[in-house]
Amino acid sequence: MPRYYFDIIENDHRSRDREGVDLPSLDDARREAQEALADMAAEVFRRSENATLTIEIRTESDGASVEVIASASIRTN
Amino acid sequence: MSKPTEDELRPFFATIAARDTISDEEHRALVSAMGDRRVIAAGTDIAREGDRPLVSTLVLTGMTARYSTVEDGGRQITGLHLAGDFVDLHSFPLKIMDHSVASISRCTIAVVPHAELKHITEQFPHLTRVLWLLTLLEGSIHRQWLVAKGRLTADEQMAHLFCEQYVKAGIAGLTEGGRFALPLTQTQLGDALGLSIVHTNRTLQRLRRTHAIEWQDGIVEILDWDMLRELGQFDGSYLHLESVPR
Numbered sequence: 364m365p366r367y368y369f370d371i372i373e374n375d376h377r378s379r380d381r382e383g384v385d386l387p388s389l390d391d392a393r394r395e396a397q398e399a400l401a402d403m404a405a406e407v408f409r410r411s412e413n414a415t416l417t418i419e420i421r422t423e424s425d426g427a428s429v430e431v432i433a434s435a436s437i438r439t440n
Numbered sequence: 441m442s443k444p445t446e447d448e449l450r451p452f453f454a455t456i457a458a459r460d461t462i463s464d465e466e467h468r469a470l471v472s473a474m475g476d477r478r479v480i481a482a483g484t485d486i487a488r489e490g491d492r493p494l495v496s497t498l499v500l501t502g503m504t505a506r507y508s509t510v511e512d513g514g515r516q517i518t519g520l521h522l523a524g525d526f527v528d529l530h531s532f533p534l535k536i537m538d539h540s541v542a543s544i545s546r547c548t549i550a551v552v553p554h555a556e557l558k559h560i561t562e563q564f565p566h567l568t569r570v571l572w573l574l575t576l577l578e579g580s581i582h583r584q585w586l587v588a589k590g591r592l593t594a595d596e597q598m599a600h601l602f603c604e605q606y607v608k609a610g611i612a613g614l615t616e617g618g619r620f621a622l623p624l625t626q627t628q629l630g631d632a633l634g635l636s637i638v639h640t641n642r643t644l645q646r647l648r649r650t651h652a653i654e655w656q657d658g659i660v661e662i663l664d665w666d667m668l669r670e671l672g673q674f675d676g677s678y679l680h681l682e683s684v685p686r
Binding site: 369371380383384386396402418 | 593635642645646
């Protein structure tokens with residue numbers, strides 16, 4: 364199974380995934396990213412008034428992202 | 441086929457001794473209630489939802505999980521059991537399993553016929569209360585998981601679970617200098633926390649970065665217990681570690 368790396372970008376801060384997750388296909392990786400974004404948005408948006416959250420998928424640990432799966436943002440006032 | 445040895449039953453008696461003192465006669469009654477020991481491979485269902493088991497299962501070595509599945513195939517682990525834990529003592533009065541139990545790792549288990557448990561309830565009132573206590577502890581752990589899932593962040597919830605597993609392993613005499621076995625995969629950890637794989641992976645990376653724990657090849661090492669406990673807002677009073685007459 365190929366390994367996918369999921370970088371989480373919260374506002375301007377990128378947490379690089381150095382471990383990755385083995386998944387059957389890019390489709391599965393997309394689904395996982397979508398689910399993770401929903402999970403994490405609940406936490407991030409609860410504690411911040413202004414935030415953006417994005418997940419990028421890479422197929423190599425030091426490669427460029429192959430897909431920006433999801434992005435969500437919240438802004439009050 | 442053989443009965444479990446006293447040595448294999450040590451974690452079980454340790455979990456009781458942490459909460460109460462039982463007499464030699466009660467000890468012997470529990471030993472003689474044990475049926476055959478069995479070795480089962482990882483990933484084997486021990487009991488399935490809808491089953492009507494005639495035995496309860498005691499873990500002698502390894503780890504098992506209680507789980508339920510939902511329509512889209514998602515799985516929620518609702519309990520983790522290690523050596524010394526009864527995985528389905530409640531199946532004696534409940535009769536029908538409302539969830540499944542599977543082995544996480546290779547396990548040795550002992551089956552205890554419900555007829556033997558019935559005999560204990562009829563002959564040993566204090567021992568009956570001790571067994572009742574063990575099922576109540578399951579309930580208090582479930583409550584704590586619910587609070588953690590409902591009100592803690594993923595980071596806190598994960599730290600809380602590591603704290604709980606460490607304390608439970610310690611009670612059963614399964615820790616060695618801050619190290620204990622936690623043979624879960626990341627997916628199974630996510631199933632226990634109710635988190636997606638990616639979120640679990642990220643949360644674990646963040647927890648490792650605090651240097652409170654290390655977790656490799658199924659072995660957890662507690663590096664900074666105070667920090668881990670604080671991260672997880674862990675208060676072990678729900679594990680009822682007080683040896684008093686029940």
